[in-house]
Amino acid sequence: MPRISDARRAAPKQRGSQVGFHIDHRGNVQIRFMSRLESEQYVRLSVRPDVERLREQVPSVWYDPDGQSRTHWFDIVTETPDGIRIAQAVKYEADVLDSGIEAVLLRLSRSASDPANIGADGRPFANEYRILDERTVCGVVVYNAELIQRFLGDRDHQAVAAVRAWLRDAPADFPLDAAKAVDGLGFRGMRALVALLASGEVVLRGHERIEPVTIFVNRLFNSR
Structure with a gap:
């Protein structure tokens, strides 16, 4: 039986809302999605040769302009065979500006070396941060x-x-x-x-x- 992902159960998104899961047969795990775009991104990435591991709804800590600690949940975090971790936010192009996600990713990239973002293996939460919109799939x-x-x-x-x-x-x-x-x-x-x-x-x-x-x-x- 595929292992059920232990990721946070996010609320469905309004635009393109679609709730379900895929079976990632390479990782033998259920990958949940909350929108049609997430579904398409998960299945696209799950079969790429340059993706060794895929996780969904992964938390990362960042700090707002007042220095307050915040948590952002990434839709997808992938890892390449050579160990490069890529944190990816799935957003429809029309929602990117209003969501403020670009500013969040910028702050996260700047705080990659903060202790809160260093894992037990001594590595940063991610080496790269990306936004995936509908233009990356067809x-x-x-x-x-x-x-x-x-x-x-x-x-x-x-x-x-x-x-x-x-x-x-x-x-x-x-x-x-x-x-x-x-x-x-x-x-x-x-x-x-x-x-x-x-x-x-x-x-x-x-x-x-x-x-x-x-x-x-x-x-x-x-x-x-």
């Missing part, structure tokens, strides 16, 4: 990310291992349906290949919805 990206997460949920380790081994001798690029022939896996091979997009071992050649004819670029080409 229908194609969300569709593909949801497909990748769905196929990661197969946990078909046998098929993934077979496709990964095949990639070492496979062409530099090929259509998705070529994976059907791998060890007689059929559609299991195709699903495993799509799941491997999350590892970065293959990438899409173009910006398009994943279909059987979609061309994949093999990053393991000639790696044997």
Whole structure:
């Protein structure tokens, strides 16, 4: 069973309000969202090869102009494989100015070395601070990310291992349906290949919805 995130349960947002959760199959955890934009950002980031860990609704301390301690809850905090932490606020573009989030992020970045923002591991709360608005996602990206997460949920380790081994001798690029022939896996091979997009071992050649004819670029080409 996926672990339920221990993050704060935030109130639903008015603009684009939509409450639910995704299963992050790489982290085996439920990721809750409170708006359509949060949902799209979570699923997009959850399958990126440069995201090793994703947490939602994470608190960070900052100080207002009067020196009073305040707590800001970040919608998403990600960590890259090389340990870079990125704190990200999800806001619709029209809400950024009125929310004052830019000023908050500026103060947080300036207080990154404050003791309140240093973790038990001696590292700062975040190395970078970002705002994610609706311009960072699109229908194609969300569709593909949801497909990748769905196929990661197969946990078909046998098929993934077979496709990964095949990639070492496979062409530099090929259509998705070529994976059907791998060890007689059929559609299991195709699903495993799509799941491997999350590892970065293959990438899409173009910006398009994943279909059987979609061309994949093999990053393991000639790696044997």
